[in-house]
Every structure is written in C-alpha cells, then in structure tokens.
Amino acid sequence: MVSTDEVVLEARDVVKNYGGTRALKGVNFEIRSGTVTTLFGENGAGKSTLMKILSGVEQPTSGEILLGGEPVTFSSTTEAAERGISIIHQELSLAPNLTVRDNIFMGREIMRRFGGVDFAEETRQTRALLDDMNLAIDPDTFVSDLRVGQQQVVEIARALSVNSRILIMDEPTSALAAAEVETLFGIIRDLLARGVAIVYISHHLEEALEITDHAVVLRDGTMTARGERADIDLAWIVKNMVGENFDLGSPPEGYEFGEPVLSVTDLTVLDPDNPERAVVNGLDLHVRAGEIVCIYGLMGAGRTELLEAVAGRGRVESGEIDLEGESILRDSISERIEKGLGLVPEDRQRDGLVQTFSVGRNLTLASLDKSMTGLAISRKKEKERAQELISAVTVKTSGPDLNIGGLSGGNQQKVVIGKIVATDPRLMLLDEPSRGIDVGAKAEVFRLLSERARRGVGVVYTTSEVGECLSIAHRIIVMSRGQITAEFGPDATKDMIMAASGEA
C-alpha cells in the first residue's frame, strides 16, 4: 500500500536573491506523495526559481529544505536526483547534437558486464519509454532533427526514466498538442497511483486544473493563496495571480481592412525528412492589411511549416506566395524581412534570442539600421530604442543591460516579439506566441497585436489553445494534415473549432 498525501518535500521560509532582484521573499511550500501540487503565477512570480531550489539547480539565499522531515541541502541536481527528486525544465535542456537515446542516458549510461556502454539495452529502454509516450521516433534520431513538441516529449521521457519519488514539471506541455497532453496526464495518473509526488507548473490554467489536487499561487515572490481542488476554479486562480479578472481581448473593430498583404496560392511544402509526404498540401490563404487570422491545429497539422515557408525557411514544392501583391517566393529570408515580413518562431531558445546578449541588444538586433547615426551604430540611440521597446512590450527587467538569461520565460518571449515589432513589419507571423506566457502577459501580447493590426499590419498567429483563437482574431482557420479544414468568424464556439481539427 502506498502512502499518499504525506508531506515528502518542503520549503520553509525560502528567500532567493539574484543580485538586486529578490525572486523569492520567504516562501513556504509543501509537496505531498501521490498528489499533484500545481503552482500558478504570472511571468516572473518566482515559480521556476522555487523549483530550481527544490531540485538542486540553485541554492536558497536563506531558508530551509526538508526532505521527509529532515533538513537537506542539494549542491547539484545529481545530489537531488540521488534522493529521488527530478525536474523537467521549462526551457528545453536536451543536447541537440546527441541522439534521443544518448540524451536520455547521458551521465548514467548502462554499462555491459565487461565494460563499454550497452547501447542495445539503452535503445531498447528508450524505445519502451517513447512507446509509453506514444511518440513514434527512432531512438537514434538526433534531437536537432526533432520538432519542439517532440523534444518536449523526449525531455519528459528522460525525467520518467529515473523513477523519481518526486517529479517537478515546469511547463511540460507548452509545446504539446492536446492528444499528447492527454497521454502525459495518463502517465501522471499512473505515477500518482504509485505514490509519486508531482509538482506541476503551467500557464494553461484550464488544462492544469484538470490534474490539480492542491493549488498554490505565487505573486511577486510571495505565496498569495493555496487551495484544494474542490474549493477552487479558474476565477480563483486568475484573481489570486493578478488581483483582478480580465479576458484576452476581442477582435479590433471600427476600421476597414486594406489591400491583401499576404496571398498564398496552392502552396505545397514537402516534409524534409520524407519528401513523399506534403506537410502543406495545396493550401490557399489570403490576409488583408489590418486583419488578424488565427491558425488552430494539432502538432503535425502543418502550421509551423506554413509560416516557415512564407518566411523563407521551408522548401516550397509548388504554389505562389505574394507579399503586398508581389511574389516573394524567390527572395531570401532577409529580403523578405526587408520587404516587411516578420516571423516570431516557435522555438525562441534556438531561433529567437541570442542567449549571450543583453535584453536591449536582443530587442534592437533585428533593426540595427534604426540605431544608426550616419554610418555608425549609435550606442545612445540603441539604448533609447531598447528602453522604448521594453516599455512597448512591457518586459519585466531591471534594465536593457541585464543578460537575457536573467529574464523569466514569459518575459523572454516578449523580447522576441518586441524584436520583430521593432522592424516595423507589414505582416507579422507568430508561431505559438503565447507559449509559456501567463494570462496577464498573453492579454498584453494580444493587445499589442491588435494595436499593430489597427495600424494596418496583417497578423497571423498559431495556437494550440482554442480560447486564444477566440480572442482577437477576425478569422479562425483550422488546419489538419497540411490543409485548411474549416474557417470561422470570431463568434465560433470552442466545440466547433475542436471538431474541425479532429480533436473533439
């Protein structure tokens, strides 16, 4: 018989300072066996910091960690792992140039009796783990060849492979499609039945509520509320997170759409891994100046490939792409940017940000020409522009000079969007712009996009949360298997959209 609802890991009065930033201001937090404790909070509230302390990534400035009632200190993740604690990080932490198998067994290789790594056994175990997660990929695939959603599944599989007693999941589903989330939830329920204690962090509030036993809300480094599943709902979470109720906005109105900015006609893009298969299949899409279009679909529907082809990254087999009436099909990525196209990519860690640069540098990077006086870059001008952009996209930072790695996940995403806004695009393409962003920041991002649309910018964004299509979009397009399967106005219902995606 496994014991449940016993406190297994506890933070007492934990304070964490990063230089002048007090990320945690004396937090008490408990994790109980056989239950899910969900941690809610806005970007920068301190959720990841608290989890890093509990899993040995960071040390507290003051306060105590108790494991099974005994005070402990973890000086590394390895030490925490030895005591049965593992963490799935918010930002993907796989080594891209290693295979899936090598990532899963990195640092704890299975050895053969007479020496040497037992690759066959590692491959077998990897395949079993991936099967459990319904992920049909070869263990020998390089991580760099996987899509973000697939990488996230591998990340989860790696954490599961160590059989921890305490499993911390920091935004495990941000890149997953609904069906994969269900698979993960199935696995979580199995783990709970075995008495594993789980901490779950997500900005998908509805989804998180589905799996929550205990809820804790952090705000600005302080715990503002805790409650049991039976006593809480969405409104309770939002109220405690931000102190008020609000929605994600509605389609901007009171103006006419302008000329077409984007015309995609009969576009076909082939799968680079399997040229037999079309990831975008004879697709038509027309977007006018001032119009906001949301593309909804499951992972593998072809949303990312469509946006990447328009931005000049995909391999177009046939069809036509026009920007403001002019073909851009043969233009390079930078020529397309020059002509007014801005892409906010799906994977901000890899494509969107330079991790060694400051917040300010990342913001102004794509539009350095606007920081010039004469032929030279004016540091003063660059700094002023960085400051303007920081306020325009409401980045929570101590200033433009802070290293980008010092920002919370959600704030990093705002920097990626700010960087594109800075180039004054005619058409903005955003692939999952709300991934890992809290409700407050989501509303801000959508407000920002509405504002651009009002100024005549065409906006296309993808999402895997139906509610986020039913916010500012004038038009909602459902994609499935490389094709558009349905199109709706803003008064569609969640059920209609999900049914069209093959999800309901």
Ligand SMILES: Nc1ncnc2c1ncn2[C@@H]1O[C@H](COP(=O)(O)OP(=O)(O)OP(=O)(O)O)[C@@H](O)[C@H]1O
């Ligand atoms: N390495 C670091 N150096 C400096 N400041 C940091 C560092 N890591 C986090 N911070 C700061 O600590 C605060 C809490 O950040 P944390 O990442 O814990 O937030 P979070 O709740 O996980 O947010 P998100 O939902 O965006 O992931 C933020 O103000 C952040 O800027």
Ligand SMILES: [Mg+2]
């Ligand atoms: Mg975080």
